Amino acid sequence: MTAETDFSFPKEEYRALLKAFYTEINGPESFEPLLEWQGENWSSRVLRSRGAVLEKAGFTTVNIANGIVNDSPGSIRLFETLAYPASPCIPGLIIMTNMNRSEAMGEMVVFFTDLIIQDGRAHVEEKQLFSAALKAICDRHGRSFEEYNAFGAGQGILGGNAAECGFLNFFAGEDISFLDDVIHGVLPAYRAILTKTPGPQATQDDFTFMYRSRARFVEWFITENIGHRIAKANTIPLETIEAYGFPPVIKY
16 A cells, blocks of 8 residues: 655645646656555655656655654655756756654754756856746745755755755745745746756766766765665665666766
C-alpha cells in the first residue's frame, strides 16, 4: 500500500504544474514513463523529461509516514524538482519544499529555490531576473527577500553550484500561501531565463566545467545533504533520488 501522510503541503497539484511547465519547454513526447517505488512506510513517484532544451528535468513526491526525520521519529512529505539545461551556459533550476513533523523539531516547512550554475560564469543578468521575481513576491507578502537570501549564502549548497539568487529557509503552516505564490512565480522567471537572447557559444571548457560541477553536486549530495540522510534512515534507495535529481551525465 502506498504510504501517505496527513500533510496538506506540498500540494499534489504541483505535479501537474511542473508537468505542464516542462511540456512547454521540452514537448509532451519528452516524458518518460512514471517511476514508482514504495517501502513499508514510504513511497516515491518520479516523472522526468529529456529534451533538446532541458537535458534532464525531473520531479518527485515522497511521503514518509512514521519513519525517522531529523534523527527522531517523524513523518515528511516532500516535493522537489531539478532541471539541467543541455547548454552549460544556461543555469539550471531547483525547487525543493517539504512539510515535516518530528519529535526532535516539531512541525515545520522547509523551502529552497535557486538557479544552478553549470559553467562557473557570473550570470549576473539571470541572477537579477530570478531575484527580482522572488523579491516582488516577498514584497507583496510583507517579507524580506534580503533576509531570506542571506540565510543560505556562503554554505556551499549544491556543491558550490547554487547561484545564491534564491533562498533557503524554514517556515510554518501559516506561510504556505506565500510559498505557493513563490512556486508559481519562479517558473515564469526561469522560463524567461531559458528564452532570453543567447549568450556566447558554449566552448569545450564550458562543458568540462559543467561535468566537474555536476560531479561536485553529487559528492555534496551524498556526503552533506540532509535529504539523503533522511532517505538512508528510512531505507529509501539512492536510485529513487538519482531518477529525478541527479545530473543526466557526469564525467571526470
